[in-house]
Amino acid sequence: MDRPKEPCRVLIIGSLSQSLVNFRGSLLQSLKREGHEVFAAAPWDDSAADIAVRLGKWDIPFLPVCLSRSGTNPVSDWHALQALKRLLRKVSPDVLISYTAKPVIYGGIAAASIGGIRFFPMITGLGYAFTEGGGAKRRMLRAVVQALYRRSLAGAEAVFFQNPDDERLFCDLGLVPERVRSVRVHGSGVDLQAFSPVPLEAAPVFLMLSRLVTDKGVREYVEAARLVKGRFPDAVFRLGGGLDPNPAGVKAAELREWVDSGVVEYLGDVQPVQPTLAGCRCYVLPSYREGTPRSVLEALATGRPVITTDAPGCRETVVHGQNGFLVQPRDAYALAEAMIRLLEEPDSEVERMALASLALARDKYDVHKVNARLLEVMGL
Known part of the structure; x- marks a missing residue:
């Protein structure tokens, strides 16, 4: 794919404010270095005030969004979808990057309803609904989550996976349409300067x-x-x-x-x-x-x-x-x-x-x- 000639407005959404810096900080800074206008969004949690300051030092606005990371209340999730639609209309991004289940599911559905947004979801793990076991309640939840993923990912330009098993499962279940590109990457990576080798502890x-x-x-x-x-x-x-x-x-x-x-x-x-x-x-x-x-x-x-x-x-x-x-x-x-x-x-x-x-x-x-x-x- 050719590099765009003009800088883009890029919005990245996660489900924990801290993860924007800890897991995606390097990506956010890379996008800034490439000349893009970058916005970051997550729920306003205990770490959000500090994260907003840290992102501000990178000239990246932090935008709080009403989104519960866990929970299966359909009323709460409907409100989350509406909040994401309002956020997208406010930012008007060219590109939406989202990771973890609810930002991927409801971010994708919101982007499709507005139109004109290139959507790149990151499947960073399948979570509670996809883990084996749990009885009828978890099986029902799994069916609902699969239907939501199928709707969300239909509007993606490419879907990023972090391991071959998740990629194979989503494709086998028909959650990723054949016309949507599936790409595997090696996780979110690790900053080798922030995490440098230390001599082994002698104690067990x-x-x-x-x-x-x-x-x-x-x-x-x-x-x-x-x-x-x-x-x-x-x-x-x-x-x-x-x-x-x-x-x-x-x-x-x-x-x-x-x-x-x-x-x-x-x-x-x-x-x-x-x-x-x-x-x-x-x-x-x-x-x-x-x-x-x-x-x-x-x-x-x-x-x-x-x-x-x-x-x-x-x-x-x-x-x-x-x-x-x-x-x-x-x-x-x-x-x-x-x-x-x-x-x-x-x-x-x-x-x-x-x-x-x-x-x-x-x-x-x-x-x-x-x-x-x-x-x-x-x-x-």
């Missing part, structure tokens, strides 16, 4: 950073920690991330039990994450499904062996036995065995894995390479 410290929801494998992490501590009582298991209103969220009472029993050290919502990553020997993410897990990319760039699942989005980040280990999702015993295997490896082997993680981050997940591909496809 494992770390998991994620939202505290079932589908991230947080309960398997805690159960595996119990099993490992039975053989290696000095092993330390740290858990960072906030409680989540998601229907599959861990409840505060359960978290307190984990901490009170001494199985895990709870760090709360960790920001910035670099010092916490530097303090671990191995990073763990036993998620059931991801787009491409950003926390794993940051661990790779820090130079940490990774234990994650042989599941969509996760399996691409680890070459089994090279920079860490892959285990089956939902299997605390297999996870514990992988942790024990790493504890029993000689220091030289763990160091080799750490270097392999760093090499993978540099070769595949450099944020500048990822963003260059995005801009190329969008013609920006």
Whole structure:
């Protein structure tokens, strides 16, 4: 696609204000460097005031939008759609980029209703509705979400996916029309300057950073920690991330039990994450499904062996036995065995894995390479 001759007005919409800087900051700055007028939108949450200031320093206006990241209330979602229509009319963008489920679904529907907007959705993970299990309620939700995706993506110029499994699933379900281009990229990338290699922690410290929801494998992490501590009582298991209103969220009472029993050290919502990553020997993410897990990319760039699942989005980040280990999702015993295997490896082997993680981050997940591909496809 030829680069446009004139600068464009570009609007990017996410479901968390913090993600605009943490996950898309480099992309926003790349768009500015190319001469485009850039706007960023997300709900007004606890981080929004700070994010607005940070975006302002890049000369990017922050526009709050009424949009609930979680929840399935159709009345709330109708109001979100109307709010997005008002936002699009106000900004009048040439290009709309949206990521995460509701900005993709309702942003696409809103853009199609107005017309004249080039739409580029990013499928950064499938979330609660697409995770296996959950009974009739989740199956019904999945059917509704699929219908909404089908309507939204019909108006896209290209759809970005972060792993081959999600891309294949959407195409097989007919959610991406044949006339719409499907493009795979290596996640949102990782800033190799912000996340630089740090010498390995000598102590047996494992770390998991994620939202505290079932589908991230947080309960398997805690159960595996119990099993490992039975053989290696000095092993330390740290858990960072906030409680989540998601229907599959861990409840505060359960978290307190984990901490009170001494199985895990709870760090709360960790920001910035670099010092916490530097303090671990191995990073763990036993998620059931991801787009491409950003926390794993940051661990790779820090130079940490990774234990994650042989599941969509996760399996691409680890070459089994090279920079860490892959285990089956939902299997605390297999996870514990992988942790024990790493504890029993000689220091030289763990160091080799750490270097392999760093090499993978540099070769595949450099944020500048990822963003260059995005801009190329969008013609920006």
